Amino acid sequence: METVITTDKLTKRFGAFIAANELSFEVGKGEIFGFLGANGAGKTTAMRMLCGLLAPSSGKARIAGFDIYRETEKIKRNIGYMSQKFSLYDDLTVSENIRFYGGIYGMSVPAIKEKTKVLLEELQLVGEARTLVRELPLGWKQKLAFSVSLVHDPGIVFLDEPTGGVDPVTRRQFWDLIYAAADRGVTIFVTTHYMDEAEYCNRVSIMVDGVIAALDSPAGLKRQYGNQSMEDVFYELARKAKRGD
């Protein structure tokens, strides 16, 4: 399997505090990789490094084939990002948002137009092209944000708690979109607090106190921890944590 993310002892120190400690793992193309951890475990720090937003203190990594130290701009151009806290501009319309993000990634105007059409149809938002994003229900916003993060056809997309606070049906629709993207070969790197979503991933890593305490498929982890649910596995690992955030 082609690997799109490789890290080798990736570390980030803030003074004496080691936020992320010698992370080493690989993610394959088209994989849905769940990145779990309690608050303060170092998840956000790790994700920021992988997105090229934070320079590591030591260790190596390649994202989408690009070096994490020297080629961060190329990394950013080849990945997508979406989080619960930030998605789209509330005071712009749906199509203006798509146009903006398309433009930022250097897409041509006809390409953006085409993409907009496809996107709106896929999400059943055709009639809402001119609606301001703040007037969309939350669930639609999140789905739209996800699609927009893919507007430039990146190979990898990073999702930071994308389904927080969303109703159960929309959550699953969101994961349908994730599956569809993974089927197309997009690698999904997702963090979440919902343990059932951990099960939808091909493999899951759980960070505790800055290190990866466990990494395996959900089935593998459950076997390893005595056939409990993912929630119990997580709980068992997290409660040993010495750090809050």
Add this chain to the structure above:
Amino acid sequence: MITLDKITKTYNKGQITAVKEVSLEVAPGELFGLIGPDGAGKTSIFRILTTLLLADKGTAMVNGCDVVKDYAKIRSSVGYMPGRFSLYQDLTIEENLHFFATVFGTSIRENYDLIKDIYQQIEPFKDRRAGKLSGGMKQKLALCCALIHKPAVLFLDEPTTGVDVVSRKEFWDMLARLKAEGITIMVSTPYMDEANRCDRIALIQKGAILSIDTPAGIIGQFPVALYAVHATHTHRLLAEVRGYAGTDSCFAFGDALHVTLKDAGDAAALADYLRERGLTDVRVEKIVPGIEDCFIRLLKD
């Protein structure tokens, strides 16, 4: 202890209806959960009950007082923890607690017993500024501040959102102990699994109540049989089950699919079909629905 009677609340001059004719009752000493996603109207309901907002229509009472006419009395007798709330960042834990105790006309010492269990967990950090606390600790501090005056009713708006799994569990343990002290507690949460820790719950979506009952009661109202379907390749399973003619509804739930069938009792036929389609390790078992299953079902109707 708490009653809402056809409460309606709109924003933006009637353009957005946040709460639609909601009616419910909470008995004294009950631990009541308001379960629903963001935007369901939970915060609006809380704000109406704590007299911070006026409803467009309907009436509400807390502890025998009307939320409109007797708001001052209500304000003196309830504890309130707003959503995503962050106390005074540049005051220490102890200073925050002391401030709120004084604001409520009491002192830390007076009701220390009530908050002791919770406070002792954060006491080692009592000189740390609130801004530098973890999510779990902030939550505990906020709970202490809400309890410090021994309120008759406690309103907690999404106290566990954004907090890690371990702290969440501890928090609900604390709530159970508080309930034992006789305090009526009304909690809102988007996490369906927390519903089971309440005496009674109201499922709410888009401003309307879907159902009110004890968790067991709601589960009991699930109209049809529910099956959990397993196979080795869950992702393919999803497509196959959806493609099956006899499937009524199908939703992913972790490593299984929760399925309802058009023709009840047709489980064996489904299993056979899936094996024919080449899936391995197929298991179709009848299960007791969870709150999330019920919520999804109610959304459908």
Add this chain to the structure above:
Amino acid sequence: MRQLYTFIRKEFLHVFRDRKTLLMLFGLPIAQIVLFGFALSNEIKDSRIALVDYSKDAVTTKLIGKIEASHYFDIRHTLAGGDQLNAAFKRGDIKMAVIFPQGFGDDLIHTGKATLQVIADASDPNQATTITNYLQSIVTDYNAELAQDAQQPMQILPELQMLYNPELRGAPNFVPGVMALVLMLVCTMMTSVAIVREKELGTMEILLVSPFKPVYIVIAKLAPNLLISIVNLFIILVLSDIFLDLPVRGSVVLLVFCSILFILTSLSIGLLLSINAKTQQAAMMGSLMGMMLPTMLLTGFLFPIENMPVFLQVLSNLVPSRWYFIIVKRVMLKGLGFGAVWKETAILAGMCLFLFVISLRNFKIRLQ
């Protein structure tokens, strides 16, 4: 390149969709141009002056005629000398007095020289200089005329006396104005931001849902600012005395009392501004835009109010700092007592009470 363009386009969209910012971006420059271009000017016209003629001869009559004919002055004839002039200056009724001593014309013809006594109110030194210069130019012209006709050289020499500020220092005009501006800005901004900060943090909700009476929240927010402002006031007064040689000539108690009134007024304005502001940023902008401009322009220390178009003069009556400025100048510079400022004090007190009551009543005890 296209990426840059896309981003710029988005920024434009944000700006045009935010009506409040648009108002500020376009409305403000237009307002400023209109104000500065048409309404406010440093020119001084129709200054109120007194002419006292003890001589009443041909020369004085002619000169007075010339002075009257010029459009610079608005002449009050009714004053008859000495005490009346003094009182008029103190009250601020006149900015300059021109006194023709007895035997003016005779002196001129027989000795070739006559002195003209000119007294100017120099509490605004720029104004004083300008007006006396106007007068000077009229006299110089007349001197030239006389030189043409007469056989001997004849000259009228104005003898200038600058009242209250003989060295024509800027400080006496400047300091009271700055006092008003600083107290006003600090009080409104600090108060409005402090209240809105609670709203933004979410702690306001908890304070409201408590037995703590809302009026106490208000008092608690105003109290530190009141104290700090009083300390500020003393610092300014002490600094003025030591470094600017500008002591308080009148009663310090009176000055402090009126200052406290003004501080309370400003605090109430801050309270009022906090009611509708949702973010601290909006509160700060509201204080700056809402109060700084009127205070700077309409208090009377940068631009004389008497020279403004009528509607601006009326508007300036609504600005509390305008009244405070008058009180400070009279008490601090001219050393006057309560009798001279009771009117302004009453107006200030009235404003204070009104604003405080209104803002208290409108203080939101609910979230919407």
